[in-house]
Amino acid sequence: MNALDEAIVRATQAGLPLVAEPWRAVAQACGMPESQLFARIEAMLHDGRIRRIGAVPNHYALGYTANAMSVWDVADDAVDALGAQVGALAFVTHCYRRPRRLPEWRYNLFAMVHGRSRADTDAHVAQIRALLEPALRAADVLYSTRILKKTGMRLA
């Protein structure tokens, strides 16, 4: 990442200034014209370094308090096609393929599921199970019981 992009990340990773012309303020802080800032941000949106620009809601404040990590052992030849369908579900906020570590860990698909109650979340997990069924060999659901550490991932 070049120095200009790094300056933009540093200036915006905690949020945009809530003023009428926020981009102009960011451009000034980064020492570049607004047109150049727009071009750099467009490039970062295009290559995925920026996922999106907007409001980042707090799950808990929205009442999504029953959050589970569901893990699935899905046949290798089917996992990418099915993973894309799981990732498209509205209640799934993260969906990844990860390596198996046999014999200790057999699950290759991870989906974070958010619900407003345990029953809600269990119903969501059942929906994923139905979707994966043809290629599913095993599954498990891990509810979090305590946050042991939470620090944002920020550039220092």
Place this chain on the structure above:
Amino acid sequence: MDELERAVINRLQGGFPLCARPFAAAARELGTDEATLIAKLEAMLDAGTLTRFGPMYDAERLGGAFTLCAMSVPAADFERVTALVNAHPEVAHNYERAHRYNMWFVIAAAARAQIAPLLATLEAETGYPVLNLPREQEYFIELRLVA
């Protein structure tokens, strides 16, 4: 939650425009005006309904190296291991989960080459093996949480 708050959550999680007066443009889309939208976002941030407003970065694509790790730790030893694991600044978050693998944490390092030595250090310090589960593929997330 009022109508504008709901609209912010449901329609402004992405697509904030790159233009001179983006709040004015976004406000028109949501059927309000610039000053009202800015005041509403301030209030939602203060209340904790929103954690942030701005670009959401993919930390991994910015150039760091990340992995998800799991450990199976006996209950009697859990607090000691938590302290040892959390003491490393590369451990970004750590959750206790109800499972045989009861400790799950994310490592964020500047470079991929730093991860293996760090995992070896954690195993030596704690005396327990660490499952290293880096993401191999992300499945695109189109829709977000709704209010």
